[in-house]
Amino acid sequence: MNNVVQIRNVSRSYVLGGQQVNALKNITLDIEDGVFIAIAGPSGSGKSTLLNLIGCIDTPTSGQILINGQDVSGKTPDELASLRARTIGFIFQTFNLLPVLSAYENVEYPLLQLPEIGKEERDRRVRYFLEIVGLGQKMTHRPNQLSGGQRQRVAIARALAVQPAIVLADEPTANLDRKTGDAILELMREINRTMKTTFIFSTHDKRVMSMADRLVRIEDGELTALGVQKAPGEWAYVKPPKTASLQAAAS
Numbered sequence: 732m733n734n735v736v737q738i739r740n741v742s743r744s745y746v747l748g749g750q751q752v753n754a755l756k757n758i759t760l761d762i763e764d765g766v767f768i769a770i771a772g773p774s775g776s777g778k779s780t781l782l783n784l785i786g787c788i789d790t791p792t793s794g795q796i797l798i799n800g801q802d803v804s805g806k807t808p809d810e811l812a813s814l815r816a817r818t819i820g821f822i823f824q825t826f827n828l829l830p831v832l833s834a835y836e837n838v839e840y841p842l843l844q845l846p847e848i849g850k851e852e853r854d855r856r857v858r859y860f861l862e863i864v865g866l867g868q869k870m871t872h873r874p875n876q877l878s879g880g881q882r883q884r885v886a887i888a889r890a891l892a893v894q895p896a897i898v899l900a901d902e903p904t905a906n907l908d909r910k911t912g913d914a915i916l917e918l919m920r921e922i923n924r925t926m927k928t929t930f931i932f933s934t935h936d937k938r939v940m941s942m943a944d945r946l947v948r949i950e951d952g953e954l955t956a957l958g959v960q961k962a963p964g965e966w967a968y969v970k971p972p973k974t975a976s977l978q979a980a981a982s
């Protein structure tokens with residue numbers, strides 16, 4: 732399997748009020764194409780920072796990140812925006828839909844940024860992905876006319892519409908009740924299996940972690956464990972070596 736994400740000795744620090752916060756400390760990690768991987772850790776451990784770096788929303792203080800084999804460190808902001816628009820879909824815990832747009836228009840929105848996709852193909856994709864998430868009958872509804880679970884389904888359709896290699900989801904079920912959250916995770920998992928899209932999601936919920944086939948544990952900005960779920964409930968863990976690879980745990 733190819734590694735869709737390669738992270739090499741990545742650190743990210745912030746300076747806030749004259750104090751340096753080391754949010755990520757020398758992280759090395761490969762993520763294989765097609766996995767359903769959870770980034771787990773307590774609040775403030777660095778999960779969102781790591782997702783933002785993989786999503787090219789933020790850049791490392793030091794180290795190197797490759798997305799689909801492309802080194803993102805030397806890229807201009809325009810090049811990064813282009814890579815992001817075509818390669819990465821985002822799902823947020825607060826859904827982040829545009830309130831004045833319908834479900835259809837929200838899913839269409841990222842496609843309007845891609846001039847190579849014509850009107851017909853755009854329409855086909857919007858309808859196709861809204862059907863996949865079970866909202867074929869709600870295309871004209873605005874976010875405030877939808878339930879939380881339905882809003883997150885729109886966000887999933889929007890993330891998938893560009894047919895990205897990677898979907899990044901920052902605590903995608905945090906604002907949903909348990910039953911709805913489970914249904915959203917099942918849906919993401921099903922899409923991961925059928926479309927082979929890599930899903931990378933953060934969580935601090937044990938039940939959400941149990942749905943993953945790979946687990947990266949972060950504590951205080953450091954990788955502390957890498958896990959592979961070999962059979963339901965059966966995890967194999969490795970302590971991350973300096974050049975960690977999930978393939979080591981998988982083999």
Ligand SMILES: Nc1ncnc2c1ncn2[C@@H]1O[C@H](COP(=O)(O)OP(=O)(O)OP(=O)(O)O)[C@@H](O)[C@H]1O
Nearest residue numbers: 745746747752754773774775776777778779780781
């Ligand atoms: N823009 C910023 N400026 C200063 N410090 C920041 C910034 N963003 C994050 N941090 C700090 O970096 C550390 C990691 O934050 P991060 O948001 O990645 O954690 P997290 O694991 O996602 O937490 P949570 O589960 O609460 O969302 C924290 O100590 C946080 O305060």
